[in-house]
Amino acid sequence: MxxxxxxxxxxxxxxxxxxxxxxxxxxxxxxxxxxxxxxxxxxxxxxxxxxxxxxxxxxxxxxxxxxxxxxxxxxxxxxxxxxxxxxxxxxxxxxxxxxxxxxxxxxxxxxxxxxxxxxxxxxxxxxxxxxxxxxxxxxxxxxxxxxxxxxxxxxxxxxxxxxxxxxxxxxxxxxxxxxxxxxxxxxxxxxxxxxxxxxxxxxxxxxxxxxxxxxxxxxxxxxxxYSPKWLFLYPGIFLMLFGFICSTCLVSSPIHWKYITFDVQTLLYTMSALFVGFQLVLFYGLTKVFAVTQQLLPKSNRFDTIFKYITLEKGLILGFFLILVGITLTLFAVSFWFQNHFGTLNFRETSRVVIPAAFTIIMGIQIVLFSFFFSILGLKNSIK
CATH class of the missing domain: 3.90.550.10 (Spore Coat Polysaccharide Biosynthesis Protein SpsA; Chain A)
Known part of the structure; x- marks a missing residue:
């Protein structure tokens, strides 16, 4: 009763x-x-x-x-x-x-x-x-x-x-x-x-x-x-912005502050921050799709709208573009090496090209892999 x-x-x-x-x-x-x-x-x-x-x-x-x-x-x-x-x-x-x-x-x-x-x-x-x-x-x-x-x-x-x-x-x-x-x-x-x-x-x-x-x-x-935005997205965006701004400044020349000099060693860490932030943003996307398809989080209209524009094809294009940019920078560095008869190079100057080249290739590969996995997760609800 x-x-x-x-x-x-x-x-x-x-x-x-x-x-x-x-x-x-x-x-x-x-x-x-x-x-x-x-x-x-x-x-x-x-x-x-x-x-x-x-x-x-x-x-x-x-x-x-x-x-x-x-x-x-x-x-x-x-x-x-x-x-x-x-x-x-x-x-x-x-x-x-x-x-x-x-x-x-x-x-x-x-x-x-x-x-x-x-x-x-x-x-x-x-x-x-x-x-x-x-x-x-x-x-x-x-x-x-x-x-x-x-x-x-x-x-x-x-x-x-x-x-x-x-x-x-x-x-x-x-x-x-x-x-x-x-x-x-x-x-x-x-x-x-x-x-x-x-x-x-x-x-x-x-x-x-x-x-x-x-x-x-x-x-x-x-x-x-239950809040992938705060766990992944917002920290990722912060790290990406910080890493991108600092790396852009360091690629052109060292930064001098009082008696401290930030050079290519610092560039390696700022590029790492950019890459880690990039990974967190990708994790946000994957987590969001998984949580929605498994009904752990509700599907919103914004969710559907955003994921209409994130497709496997666009991801592959962007990923391969970044890989191509990285390879181009690598060839540019190799040309310097060739001009020096494949001998010893100036570490500081070449690192400003080699470090961004390596990270750009890695990020391109990550986008390609992300695009495939993202599409697999979205198959259940026909997210394209």
Whole structure:
């Protein structure tokens, strides 16, 4: 039988606090006359949490695959509610104060995220590193990478419609599940709201399951992998511009700054920067196509427009042109060698030709290989 609201709590040995959380949720249903259910997504508890949940009228869903995200997904997929609100079973969130979430969902918002920094954090409820470094930094990165306005990317109290959950196609199994939900909601243009919520110190006597550095890295890794522009494209463009400008200056003559001279040795590094930046831009293109064809990222109109102009034929033409330029520069250097009867050459002068020649040939070959691989990746969706 369908319900209006399902409150899903992931559970792994939460016997100390589970009863209080279930009672608060049920009191909320009763006070506001909401047709709801409490779903306990048990992830292998050995402390009797399952029996406590059943004794207090909650429905227990057993999830065998380990992980915070796995437990939540198991609960969501078995929930009967039109709307779903998730929250930890450690008594750090007040399940009797869910009106801001349900009101936004009833208004038509697809996803509603709690913000603990706006609602209030009880002393000792959040570790110092999480409160002043980890959460603010990761939330800031998320806002920049995905043009988001969410201020608390990792609040564990959040709600969404069952329909929105299906659209998000969430796949991660660990703590990064919280970031994935917000990122996917933004990528598929769901309607998102943020409401203040409070966080108090959890009622357990044992340490939380969260691992500061491991789970922090998993959040950061997810944000990077789902934003190839920031991982590959923007750093690549910066390195290419830096390398090109510096190399252009050094090819003509050494650069003198006070008592320091930048010469062909520096040229080798600036050309390397140009090449590495070029590689990052190519990786961006390949990553983008792969992510879209595998439905990891949504396909945008801009994506289709751009890739209409990037074809195998154009890539081959550009690649072979660069190879030809490199060979021409090489022949130019060989002519100097010939004029010197294939003897010892001026290292500085010839390096200004040989280094750009070698890198131009390599970049041309890279473009040819990229064009073939790019076309292979695009075959699935007929990207030409």
């Amino acid at each position: 369908n319900k209006e609201l399902s409150i899903v709590m992931p559970c792994l040995n939460e016997a100390e606090t589970l009863e209080f959380c279930i009672k608060k949720a049920q009191d909320y249903f009763h006070e506001y006359k909401i047709d709801g259910e409490v779903v306990i997504a048990d992830n292998g508890s050995t402390d009797g949490s399952q029996a406590i949940a059943i004794a207090h009228g909650a429905r227990v869903v057993t999830v065998s695959e380990k992980g915070y995200g796995s437990a939540l997904k198991g609960g969501f997929e078995n929930a009967l509610g039109t709307y779903i609100i998730m929250g930890d079973a450690d008594d750090s969130y007040d399940f009797s104060q869910l009106n801001p979430f349900i009101e936004k969902l009833r208004e038509g918002y697809d996803v509603v995220i709690g913000n603990r920094f706006k609602g209030g954090i009880e002393k000792g409820a959040m570790p110092f590193l999480h409160r002043y470094l980890g959460n603010p930094v990761l939330s800031c990165i998320g806002r920049v990478f995905f043009n988001s306005k969410i201020g608390d990317f990792h609040c564990g109290l959040r709600g969404f419609s069952a329909e929105a959950y299906k659209k998000m196609n969430l796949t991660t199994t660990g703590m990064e599940f919280a970031s994935e939900m917000i990122v996917k909601a933004h990528l598929i243009n769901l309607k998102i709201a943020e409401v203040p919520t409070t966080l108090k110190k959890d009622g357990r006597s044992r340490p939380p399951h969260l691992n500061t550095w491991r789970d922090g890295w998993r959040h950061l890794r997810f944000l990077l992998l």
